[in-house]
Amino acid sequence: MKQWQGQALAPGIAAGEVFFYRRPDRTGLPTAQEPGEEWARFERAAATVREQRLALAQKAREEADPAAAEIFEIHAMLVEDEDFQEQVHEAVLAGAGAAEAAARAGKEFSEQFAAMDDEYFRQRAVDFADIADALCAVLNHEEDRLAALDRPVILAAEELTPSETIRVPRRFILGFITQLGSQNSHTAILARTLGVPALSGVPVEPGWNGRPGMLDAGTGAFCLEPDEAQLERARQFAEQAKREQCELERLKDRETRTGDGRKIQIFANAASLEDVCNAAESGAEGIGLFRTEFLYLAGGAAPTEEEQFLVYKSAVQAMGGRPVVLRTLDIGADKQVDYLDLPREENPAMGLRAIRLCFARPGLFLDQLRAMLRAGAFGPVRIMFPMIASEQELDRALELLEQAKEQLRSAGTAFGLDQVGIMVETPAAAVMSDVLAKKVDFFSIGTNDLTQYTLAADRQNPAVTAGMDPHDPAVLRLIRRTVENAHNSGIWAGICGELGADTALLPLFLEMGVDELSVTVPRVLPLRKAVLEM
Numbered sequence: 001m002k003q004w005q006g007q008a009l010a011p012g013i014a015a016g017e018v019f020f021y022r023r024p025d026r027t028g029l030p031t032a033q034e035p036g037e038e039w040a041r042f043e044r045a046a047a048t049v050r051e052q053r054l055a056l057a058q059k060a061r062e063e064a065d066p067a068a069a070e071i072f073e074i075h076a077m078l079v080e081d082e083d084f085q086e087q088v089h090e091a092v093l094a095g096a097g098a099a100e101a102a103a104r105a106g107k108e109f110s111e112q113f114a115a116m117d118d119e120y121f122r123q124r125a126v127d128f129a130d131i132a133d134a135l136c137a138v139l140n141h142e143e144d145r146l147a148a149l150d151r152p153v154i155l156a157a158e159e160l161t162p163s164e165t166i167r168v169p170r171r172f173i174l175g176f177i178t179q180l181g182s183q184n185s186h187t188a189i190l191a192r193t194l195g196v197p198a199l200s201g202v203p204v205e206p207g208w209n210g211r212p213g214m215l216d217a218g219t220g221a222f223c224l225e226p227d228e229a230q231l232e233r234a235r236q237f238a239e240q241a242k243r244e245q246c247e248l249e250r251l252k253d254r255e256t257r258t259g260d261g262r263k264i265q266i267f268a269n270a271a272s273l274e275d276v277c278n279a280a281e282s283g284a285e286g287i288g289l290f291r292t293e294f295l296y297l298a299g300g301a302a303p304t305e306e307e308q309f310l311v312y313k314s315a316v317q318a319m320g321g322r323p324v325v326l327r328t329l330d331i332g333a334d335k336q337v338d339y340l341d342l343p344r345e346e347n348p349a350m351g352l353r354a355i356r357l358c359f360a361r362p363g364l365f366l367d368q369l370r371a372m373l374r375a376g377a378f379g380p381v382r383i384m385f386p387m388i389a390s391e392q393e394l395d396r397a398l399e400l401l402e403q404a405k406e407q408l409r410s411a412g413t414a415f416g417l418d419q420v421g422i423m424v425e426t427p428a429a430a431v432m433s434d435v436l437a438k439k440v441d442f443f444s445i446g447t448n449d450l451t452q453y454t455l456a457a458d459r460q461n462p463a464v465t466a467g468m469d470p471h472d473p474a475v476l477r478l479i480r481r482t483v484e485n486a487h488n489s490g491i492w493a494g495i496c497g498e499l500g501a502d503t504a505l506l507p508l509f510l511e512m513g514v515d516e517l518s519v520t521v522p523r524v525l526p527l528r529k530a531v532l533e534m
């Protein structure tokens with residue numbers, strides 16, 4: 001038995017046959033006979049790869065993975081990229097074979113893009129490597145070892161590209177071990193989506209292929225030829241996890257009702273499209289909070305209306321008719337971006353944050369509102385404003401929303417809106433909730449900020465939050481008041497802060513008549529189970 005230490009990317013324990021995967025080695029490819037013929041072969045291969053990528057995009061959409069679908073659509077475009085094809089053509093004219101020319105161009109483009117400042121372009125480096133690889137596979141008539149997998153294995157690889165992750169037959173994967181890869185690598189994301197363990201930082205070797213292995217994300221260890229005691233541990237873990245998951249899975253399509261008939265909806269919080277896709281599969285009844293900031297924090301510039309529209313539309317489509325609450329930009333405080341050039345503030349948590357920033361930059365706000373409204377033409381979109389502290393602020397936000405609608409109308413662009421609501425996360429909003437309730441369709445209580453502002457305790461500062469009662473009565477009173485005022489005006493009220501997942505408070509929330517709890521995806525089914533058992 002030999003053991004290596006890695007880094008856990010996804011939790012769990014798995015044991016089974018190791019399947020070592022390496023992208024085919026393309027050095028020493030045969031040179032061409034005749035440039036005209038090699039170029040024709042390349043063109044045919046490019047058309048095949050384009051078709052393959054479009055088929056993968058279609059498959060990804062069917063599996064409710066719009067983020068992956070978009071990547072494959074980009075691949076279908078890149079394989080026809082003029083500059084890329086020009087480079088291949090030049091190499092072919094200079095005497096290279098089609099596959100060699102494609103491999104070289106892929107490598108050069110990949111290196112050029114990897115060196116770029118812009119995050120979006122840097123990400124294209126792996127895409128060029130990926131399509132060059134696919135071109136070579138087609139040109140060399142290589143068998144797709146990944147897609148041909150037909151038994152459960154631990155997949156060992158240096159790292160997997162996006163198209164490799166989608167070709168992996170998901171039902172046969174027990175776990176992943178990779179040499180490279182970080183928390184956000186494609187392999188890590190796939191592992192979390194599949195609910196299988198993953199380790200990175202393990203120096204994988206071809207000699208492991210076909211041999212028994214075991215990976216334990218709890219200890220971060222991978223061992224080859226594990227002994228009986230280790231295998232027993234893996235078996236016990238698997239049985240326990242299976243029992244728990246099976247029990248939870250049965251609740252996926254159940255309505256969330258207590259034994260005596262009280263109804264509460266369980267929605268999921270999401271901070272990326274990935275989360276939305278997981279939520280769609282988890283049995284969540286909707287997305288209760290889509291934190292759209294990730295779109296603004298990722299790049300060196302604000303996302304365009306079009307870029308946002310594609311993301312929101314994908315989210316709505318992934319949820320297949322279930323409501324999606326899109327929260328407008330909540331940036332500022334601890335979430336800063338350089339390109340907005342915001343002034344330094346003494347108290348950023350009480351500064352130009354969220355809706356206040358949107359009022360200061362109406363162009364930025366209107367771009368986002370139009371993108372959200374346009375996504376609303378594809379399913380039930382609910383728009384939610386964060387950090388509202390007064391009736392005037394709500395009026396201003398609603399005015400700008402009307403302006404965005406008017407802009408779309410005059411451009412003849414289709415849009416839709418199911419509901420509009422606010423986060424109740426300032427004490428002022430909770431106190432004034434009777435007034436605010438008359439102007440919106442719902443309240444979603446943000447207990448993270450509501451607690452911070454009610455108790456005057458910075459949520460980022462452990463020195464002031466450590467000894468605090470997470471169930472502080474002042475906060476609970478504000479929640480009760482907000483729910484009561486919502487109901488008096490005939491609108492619904494939910495909780496999307498972390499307190500919503502606290503099962504100790506569940507009886508109280510039910511007694512208050514809270515209509516919805518929006519929690520992280522892995523908490524959806526355990527929370528539903530808790531409700532059903534009440």
Ligand code: PEP
Pocket residue numbers: 289291330425445446447448449450496497498
């Ligand atoms: C909250 O404040 O409770 C909330 C859900 O929003 P965020 O954590 O994104 O500030």
Ligand code: MG
Pocket residue numbers: 386425446448449
């Ligand atoms: Mg908040």
